[in-house]
Amino acid sequence: MNRGAAATERIAVLLVGLALLVLGAGAAAWERDWIPDAVDRVDASALLDRTDEPWWPWVVGLLGLVLVVLGLRWLLAHARRRSLGRLKLPGTGRGGALEADSGALLDAASAALAEAPGVTARGGRIWRDQHEVVAELRAGLDPGADLDEVADAADRAASVLSASLGPQAPARCRVLLVRGRRWTRRTRVR
Known part of the structure; x- marks a missing residue:
């Protein structure tokens, strides 16, 4: 809207x-x-x-x-579900379109997030919020996970998304960490 x-x-x-x-x-x-x-x-x-x-x-x-x-x-x-299936990439001209599959972007970012010990990637979604692209990744967090390593992995996941979307594209990356049935939200803004 x-x-x-x-x-x-x-x-x-x-x-x-x-x-x-x-x-x-x-x-x-x-x-x-x-x-x-x-x-x-x-x-x-x-x-x-x-x-x-x-x-x-x-x-x-x-x-x-x-x-x-x-x-x-x-x-x-x-x-209405606002998830995007395909994203137009920076550099797209009027004569053609450079697009990326949002599922592939989420898989790459989730893999970077899951590199941290004690973190299990559980998917995510990408949507457009007014003029900004928002990527939300969900990950399970073990009770003994090192939070500094998790934060570094979240930074790497945000970097993967940033590199894919381009530096001039306004974007936010939110990482939701889940332990059991309780959700703890951690927001990363680029």
């Missing part, structure tokens, strides 16, 4: 949240009778007269269906 879409979404969520807050406060005030003669002030007869029309259930049902489809589309847009 780009910044413009994210900003639009945040504004829409803010407006919907404020509208729901106002409606909730109004309903609470009505229930506690803090608004004198509220029943006499609200004239909903035009709307209530339409509910007896034969088309009314169809319009309400269609509106509900449209809202469900919009909600599902919004959820799918946020649940």
